[in-house]
Structures are given as structure tokens and as C-alpha cells.
Amino acid sequence: MPVPRDERVPRAEPAEDAPVGVVPRKPGWQPRRPVVVSAGSAARFAERVRMRRRIRRDRVLAWSAGGAVAATLAWLLLVSPVLALDPAHVTVRVRGDRAVVDVAAVTAVLTHQAGTPLPRLDTVGLRRQVLDVPGVRAASVARAWPHGLVATVVARDPVAAVPAAKGYTLLDADGVQVGRSADPPSGLPVVSVPLGDPAAMQAVLLVLQSLPSDLAGQVTGASAKNQDAVSLTLSDGSRVEWGSADRSALKAAVVETLRGSPASKGVKVYDVSAPTLPITRS
Known part of the structure; x- marks a missing residue:
């Protein structure tokens, strides 16, 4: 709907004293002034740019130096004859x-x-x-x-000698062959067990290993019909019926006690297969 002519907003007329050709300014309007950069601000900006470049350069140099040092150390330790x-x-x-x-x-x-x-x-x-x-x-x-x-x-110290086709085979406490000898080795008992009976051999070796040094030095031979019938021969010709390898420490103590008593004179057999009820036979 058109506005009546009488109600229209009147056009602003230029001031009587305004110069010809100059557009009047709106109320509250201010002219935009150009940004002025001072010499001090420009210098600080340039210094920050140079600092960033220097930091990047120093990092690159540090990484390069570290890599060179690592490569030199690797060559020195892993390749060179040093x-x-x-x-x-x-x-x-x-x-x-x-x-x-x-x-x-x-x-x-x-x-x-x-x-x-x-x-x-x-x-x-x-x-x-x-x-x-x-x-x-x-x-x-x-x-x-x-x-x-x-x-x-x-x-592997040998603890026993086993007769072989040529001489003797020396065995350690685990039954491992550690050498050979043409003659019966001095200080080692000669072991005799049934062929193909590793359990009997293991029982003999366990008994020999458990002997105290004084008693072990008197043993010149050992045999076993089976793993529960170990027998030891001593240097004076007497025999010790040991039985199995169980309770060997007690059996050794009983043998030493019996041989140390005056009643042991003339004893040829010490049966300690039941160590709490030992038997001696002349």
C-alpha cells in the first residue's frame, strides 16, 4: 500500500554552510586510519623470525651429530677390529x-x-x-x-671304572663316560653289573656318590645283581652288603661305626641292607 505523500520521511537537506560537492557524514561516523607499524615492532618481528630459523637449524645439526655419533659407535663396537x-x-x-x-x-x-x-x-x-x-x-x-x-x-670327575673290551671305561656319578684307561685306575672302584641293567648301574653310582670320603677311599670294587642288591668290596678284603641306594647316609654311618669297634676284628661281611638291624659275619 503506498504511503501517503504527507507521511513520507523528508529528505535530509544539505547544510547551508556545507561545501559544494561534499557528501555530509552520518552522525557518529569516524574515518578509518591506516595501521602504522613502528620501527621497534618491525625489529622485534624480524628477531623472532631469525630465532625460529636458528632453533630449527640447531635441531637439525643436533640430530645430524647424534646420528653420526651413533653410527660411529655401532661401527666401532660391531664391525671394527678394535x-x-x-x-x-x-x-x-x-x-x-x-x-x-x-x-x-x-x-x-x-x-x-x-x-x-x-x-x-x-x-x-x-x-x-x-x-x-x-x-x-x-x-x-x-x-x-x-x-x-x-x-x-x-x-666330570670319574667315580667308577667299568671293564670294557679294551681296558676300562671311566664313569662319573651320572653314568656318563668321561674317559678310558688301559689298566684299573688307581683310587677308583671297579664296577660289575649285569649287562643291559641301567637301574643296577645307577644304584651303584648313587651309593658310591653318597659315601663319606674316608669310607670311599677304602672301596676297591662294587657290584650289583640288581638295583636292590648293591655290594661293596673294601681294601682289606671285607665286603659290605649295602642293599638298595635308599638311606645311604645312615648305612654309611653304621658301617663306619661297626668297623671302628673292637668287635670288628675278623669280620668279613657287613650287612647293612637293613641299617637299623645290621649283621656282621666272619
Whole structure:
């Protein structure tokens, strides 16, 4: 609906004193002034830019230097001959009967790694190889910086000799063959058990292992018809009917007591298969 002419808003007329061609300003309007950057602000901005660039450059240099150092250390430890194994610095130490262990074979296992840097050596794998050498019961292998290895070997000490086709086979307490001898070895009992009866042999070895040193030194032979009928021969010709390997500590104490009493004179047989009821026979 058109607005009546009389109600229309009157047009603003220019002021009488306004210059010709100048548009009057709206009430409250202010002209926009240009942003003025001072010389001090520009300098601070430039300094911040230079600082950021310097920080990035320093980081790149630090990373590059760290990588170079790591690469140098890796080459020095894992590749270079600076820490390489020298066969002249390989040492083998034997605990027990040295004659039982083939020291040359143990040394060969270690020197086979000559020229390998020590940090790269697998000492656990070398230990397993040393344990495979005949006569070795236990072993440890350690690095000896900067060029050596030290192997400490525990020998399998023989506790008995078993007659064989040519001479005697020497066995340790576990029944493992640790050597051979053409003649009956001095200080070791000669064991006789039925062929194909490992239980009887194991019983004899358990009894021999449990003997106190004084009594063990008097044993010259041992036999077993089965695992429950072990018999020991002593140096004075008497015999000990031991029975099974059970309660061996008590049986050994009973034998030593009986042999130490005056009544033991002329006794040829000590039966301690029932150690609480021992029997002696002349």
C-alpha cells in the first residue's frame, strides 16, 4: 500500500554552510586510519623470525651429530677390529680332574670365533658348544675386555671304572663316560653289573656318590645283581652288603661305626641292607 505523500520521511537537506560537492557524514561516523607499524615492532618481528630459523637449524645439526655419533659407535663396537676376539687372549679354566676334559677341544670352540667383535659374540651359544665337549659337566663363558674370552669348566670327575673290551671305561656319578684307561685306575672302584641293567648301574653310582670320603677311599670294587642288591668290596678284603641306594647316609654311618669297634676284628661281611638291624659275619 503506498504511503501517503504527507507521511513520507523528508529528505535530509544539505547544510547551508556545507561545501559544494561534499557528501555530509552520518552522525557518529569516524574515518578509518591506516595501521602504522613502528620501527621497534618491525625489529622485534624480524628477531623472532631469525630465532625460529636458528632453533630449527640447531635441531637439525643436533640430530645430524647424534646420528653420526651413533653410527660411529655401532661401527666401532660391531664391525671394527678394535674389540675383536684375539685367540691369544682365550683362557680355559678347569675345575676338577683336568685329565678328563679335552682342553684343546674347549679352546677350539672359542677360538673359532677369532676376529669377531666381543659385543657380537653369543656367549650362551658358545657355552652350549662347550658343554658338548666330552668330560665337561658344567661351563660358563664370559667376555674378557677388550679382546678375550674366559671359559670356566667343571669336569666330570670319574667315580667308577667299568671293564670294557679294551681296558676300562671311566664313569662319573651320572653314568656318563668321561674317559678310558688301559689298566684299573688307581683310587677308583671297579664296577660289575649285569649287562643291559641301567637301574643296577645307577644304584651303584648313587651309593658310591653318597659315601663319606674316608669310607670311599677304602672301596676297591662294587657290584650289583640288581638295583636292590648293591655290594661293596673294601681294601682289606671285607665286603659290605649295602642293599638298595635308599638311606645311604645312615648305612654309611653304621658301617663306619661297626668297623671302628673292637668287635670288628675278623669280620668279613657287613650287612647293612637293613641299617637299623645290621649283621656282621666272619
